[in-house]
Amino acid sequence: MTANGWFQIFFFFALVLLCAKPLGLYMARVFERERTxxxxxxxxxxxxxxxxxxxxxxxxxxxxxxxxxxxxxxLVTMLVTYAIERLQHxxxxxxxxxxxxxxxxxxxxxxxxxxxxxxxSYVPExxxxxxxxxxxxxxxxxxxxxxxxxxxxALIRGISxxxxxxxxxxxxxxxxxxxxxxxPGCLIYALLLVSQGVVQxxxxxxxxxxxxxxxxxxxxxxxKTATQTVTDQxxxxxxxASQEAIKMLGTNGGGFFNANSAxxxxxxxxxxxxxxxxxxFLIPAALTVTLGRITRAPKHGWAVFAxxxxxxxAGVFVAYYAEAQPNPLLHSxxxxxxxxQAGGNMEGKEVRFGIANSALFATVTTDASCGAVNxxxxxxxxxxxxxxxxxxxxxxxxxxxVGAGLYxxxxxxxxxVFIAGLMVGRTPEYLGKKIESxxxxxxxxxxxxxxxxxxxxxxxxxxxxxxxxxxxxxxxxHGLSEILYAYTSATGNNGSAFGGLSANTHWYNLSLAxxxxxxxxxxxxPMLAIAGSLAxxxxxxxxxxxxxxxxxxxxxxxxxxxxxxxxLTFFPALSLGPILEHLLMHAGRSF
Amino acid sequence: xxxxxxxxxxxxxxxxxxxYATGCDRLGAKETQR
Numbered sequence: 350m351t352a353n354g355w356f357q358i359f360f361f362f363a364l365v366l367l368c369a370k371p372l373g374l375y376m377a378r379v380f381e382r383e384r385t386x387x388x389x390x391x392x393x394x395x396x397x398x399x400x401x402x403x404x405x406x407x408x409x410x411x412x413x414x415x416x417x418x419x420x421x422x423x424l425v426t427m428l429v430t431y432a433i434e435r436l437q438h439x440x441x442x443x444x445x446x447x448x449x450x451x452x453x454x455x456x457x458x459x460x461x462x463x464x465x466x467x468x469x470s471y472v473p474e475x476x477x478x479x480x481x482x483x484x485x486x487x488x489x490x491x492x493x494x495x496x497x498x499x500x501x502x503a504l505i506r507g508i509s510x511x512x513x514x515x516x517x518x519x520x521x522x523x524x525x526x527x528x529x530x531x532x533p534g535c536l537i538y539a540l541l542l543v544s545q546g547v548v549q550x551x552x553x554x555x556x557x558x559x560x561x562x563x564x565x566x567x568x569x570x571x572x573k574t575a576t577q578t579v580t581d582q583x584x585x586x587x588x589x590a591s592q593e594a595i596k597m598l599g600t601n602g603g604g605f606f607n608a609n610s611a612x613x614x615x616x617x618x619x620x621x622x623x624x625x626x627x628x629x630f631l632i633p634a635a636l637t638v639t640l641g642r643i644t645r646a647p648k649h650g651w652a653v654f655a656x657x658x659x660x661x662x663a664g665v666f667v668a669y670y671a672e673a674q675p676n677p678l679l680h681s682x683x684x685x686x687x688x689x690q691a692g693g694n695m696e697g698k699e700v701r702f703g704i705a706n707s708a709l710f711a712t713v714t715t716d717a718s719c720g721a722v723n724x725x726x727x728x729x730x731x732x733x734x735x736x737x738x739x740x741x742x743x744x745x746x747x748x749x750x751v752g753a754g755l756y757x758x759x760x761x762x763x764x765x766v767f768i769a770g771l772m773v774g775r776t777p778e779y780l781g782k783k784i785e786s787x788x789x790x791x792x793x794x795x796x797x798x799x800x801x802x803x804x805x806x807x808x809x810x811x812x813x814x815x816x817x818x819x820x821x822x823x824x825x826x827h828g829l830s831e832i833l834y835a836y837t838s839a840t841g842n843n844g845s846a847f848g849g850l851s852a853n854t855h856w857y858n859l860s861l862a863x864x865x866x867x868x869x870x871x872x873x874x875p876m877l878a879i880a881g882s883l884a885x886x887x888x889x890x891x892x893x894x895x896x897x898x899x900x901x902x903x904x905x906x907x908x909x910x911x912x913x914x915x916x917l918t919f920f921p922a923l924s925l926g927p928i929l930e931h932l933l934m935h936a937g938r939s940f
Numbered sequence: 941x942x943x944x945x946x947x948x949x950x951x952x953x954x955x956x957x958x959x960y961a962t963g964c965d966r967l968g969a970k971e972t973q974r
Contacts, residue, residue: 416961424954428947435943452942456950787971791964863953870957878964 350673351686354705358665361623361709362658365630369654372631373638379529380502380522381643391529398524409515412881415503416874418519419496423463423870426492430459430485434477443478444553450476453858460862462489464869465497465750467596467603467720467844468861470853474585474606479551486603487592491535494599494632495526497752500873501636502526502643504756507880508780509644511888516880526752530632535594541624546617547590555584589614597628600750602720602844610710610723611699622702622723626710629719633748636755644780648899653758656907660747661716664736668708671733672698678939697728708733715740718750720844727831727848731931734847738834738927741841743915744799750842756876758907763792763879765903765910766896775894782886791875791882798875800918802840802867806860807833807922816856822849826933827940830926835861840868 378385399406410418433440434455438448450458454471461468462485473482499522506516543549562580569575589605593615596603610616610625634654641650673693675684686692691703698707707724714721715737726737740747746758763779767789770777777784810817810832821828827849834847839861846852852861897903930940 413961413965417958420954420957420961424950427950431946431950452946456946460950785971787968790967794964866953870954871960874957874961874964877961878968881965882968 350669351705354669354673354703357623357705358669358709361626362661364623364627365634368627368631369634370638372635373650374642376498376530376632376635377639377642379525380517380639385529387529387533395524395528398528399521402520404518404520404524406518406521408518410518411514412503412507412516412877412884415516415519416877419500419873420870422519422523423496426489427459427463430462430489431455433485434458434481437478437481440478440480442480442483442551444551445475445478447476447478450481453855454853457858457862458486460865461839461844462486462601462603463493464842464865465489465493465599465601465718465753466839466842466865466869467601468839468846468852468865469603469607469844470858470861472607473604474554474587479587482592482605483588487595490592490595490599490601490603491527491531492523494531494595494601494751495523497600497750498526498530498632498636499523499752500877501752501755502639504759504876504880505640505643507882507884508759508782510884512886513884514881516877516884531595531599534598534628535591538594538598538624538628539590542590542593542621545621545624546613547593547621548586548614549588549590550586551588552586554586557582557584585614593625594628596721597625597719598632598751600629600633600717600719600753602714602718602722604721610721611725616723619701619706622706622710625721625723626706626713629713629717629721630748632751633717633754636752640755640759646780646899649780652899652901652904653755653762653907655901655904656911657716657747657749657754657758659904659908660743660911661712664716664740664747665709665712668712668729668733668736669705671730671736672704672708674730676730677935678937694728694730694733697725699723708736711737712740714845715843716745716747716749718745718753718842718844720838722845725848726834726845731827731830731927731934734830734834735923735927735931737845738830738837738847738923739915739919741837741843742803742919742923743911744796745841745843746911753842757872760792760795760876760879761907761911761914762898763788764796764914765907766898767792768910769896769903769906773894773896775896778889778891778895779883780898781888781891782883783889785882788879788882791878794875795872795879796914798867798871799840802864803833803836803919804922806836806840806864810836810856810860813856816854820851820854820857822851823940825938825940826926826930829922830930833922833926836864839864842869 434450503516566576606612637650637654641647710723744757766779767777831849
């Protein structure tokens with residue numbers, strides 16, 4: 350680890366901290382329908398949208414109506430995405446004349462983008478037409494993020510309202526999230542990315558002559574090998590910057606190119622890299638301020654922020670430390686930091702980003718449910734690879750996805766105050782609301798669905814050599830990590846891939862699609878049930894037995910609950926995967 | 941055939957999710973009556 354590396358990490362976080370408050374306060378005003386400086390521009394547009402779509406913005410929804418409308422909206426948009434993928438060969442904006450997407454892959458991709466996961470079992474530049482990327486995938490990048498923000502705001506309203514049956518209006522919340530926050534943010538951000546060299550065009554792919562022709566040996570499906578000399582290279586183009594902006598700001602993560610943010614057309618410079626990491630954390634961090642403002646408990650918002658920051662720094666420290674260490678299997682190689690080499694483990698990392706920014710990016714993208722990558726997580730040292738895995742397993746509550754991170758964290762807050770109440774023998778209270786049996790049941794439902802999907806699907810994949818194991822390129826604990834990571838990423842709606850798993854098979858496409866849908870929608874329902882339950886409750890005046898939720902003690906308890914729940918659930922699987930691999934690496938074995 | 945299967949499976953999942961929401965709501969109503 351170097352001082353320069355840590356300086357960059359702290360600089361990144363200071364930037365997030367600096368911008369969280371103004372954006373958080375702005376979002377609170379947007380969602381509470383208070384006046385903002387942008388009213389003149391967006392309010393007429395918003396009214397026009399409601400007039401054209403017939404939405405009554407004064408209509409308030411119960412939690413069940415909010416949930417059903419959200420589910421039906423997601424179903425319809427998912428099916429439209431599926432249809433466009435299947436029919437893209439007959440639709441315009443397909444200069445490469447790409448074929449329609451195979452049905453299982455189309456379903457996987459439709460589920461993936463609807464759920465804000467953006468898992469990609471395909472190579473985008475050779476599979477998806479420009480129309481598919483722009484009309485369906487970029488559309489989902491906006492609306493899956495807007496839905497996440499709307500849901501978080503619905504939960505915040507549930508906490509702040511008293512004796513109310515309603516949580517707001519789903520259509521109004523998603524419209525406001527898109528129009529007032531995501532669209533203007535992306536417009537500015539896309540231009541900044543273009544200034545750094547991110548491409549934005551509709552050109553067919555460029556063809557370049559190789560300076561040094563390459564001889565490539567390939568093995569066909571019949572097992573026969575063939576040797577050919579490659580003299581040309583196809584250089585993919587496309588409307589990348591516009592998609593890149595919402596990919597990061599909406600914590601989506603699906604790359605325009607297969608190499609994602611390691612591709613020089615998606616993430617060309619160290620400055621664009623900093624902007625990308627910053628934009629992943631920006632809205633999730635700001636939402637903690639929105640929480641504090643709407644609930645009129647700003648210190649509570651900062652206490653939640655502090656818990657997230659603590660877990661973030663713990664993760665980035667382990668990842669950076671693990672990646673900066675020399676690989677013990679390479680005894681005879683000089684791996685120390687010098688002017689001509691970064692030192693540590695540079696396998697799978699871009700030279701222009703180095704170790705600190707690769708470890709930081711991996712931590713940020715898995716703390717949030719983004720899933721964009723600028724390095725190969727599969728090439729990390731075992732403990733370095735453990736960090737992204739654990740981040741997702743903790744429920745991506747460390748800032749988390751836009752909206753999803755905050756509502757996930759608030760479920761842990763409910764559990765933390767419940768445990769605090771049990772410890773002092775009082776009825777647990779959260780910001781003046783009594784936490785009762787129904788709330789805890791729903792919170793536990795939320796917490797248990799997550800590991801059930803991850804461990805259940807992983808176990809099935811591991812038990813079926815023809816379906817699950819045949820797609821692996823590594824054996825032993827590393828192979829286990831690859832399968833575990835895939836289902837963790839899918840259920841957590843992260844979308845990053847560890848690598849080493851050829852996931853474009855019927856089994857993985859269908860099972861990962863199921864995991865993504867379960868991890869998104871079956872967890873949202875109990876969360877909204879808690880929101881509805883809290884909104885109905887009376888406000889209880891604070892008493893000496895009330896556990897304050899704005900103190901360092903609360904932050905410590907919250908971090909403890911998150912770690913204990915995560916550790917108890919996933920430690921056995923982790924010990925057979927990355928932890929065992931770390932121990933075997935020091936014993937001289939690699940996989 | 942695959943297309944029909946994928947569409948039906950998607951609709952079925954969301955149908956179950958709506959039923960699940962209704963179930964959670966009913967559980968809440970029961971708990972309130974107690």
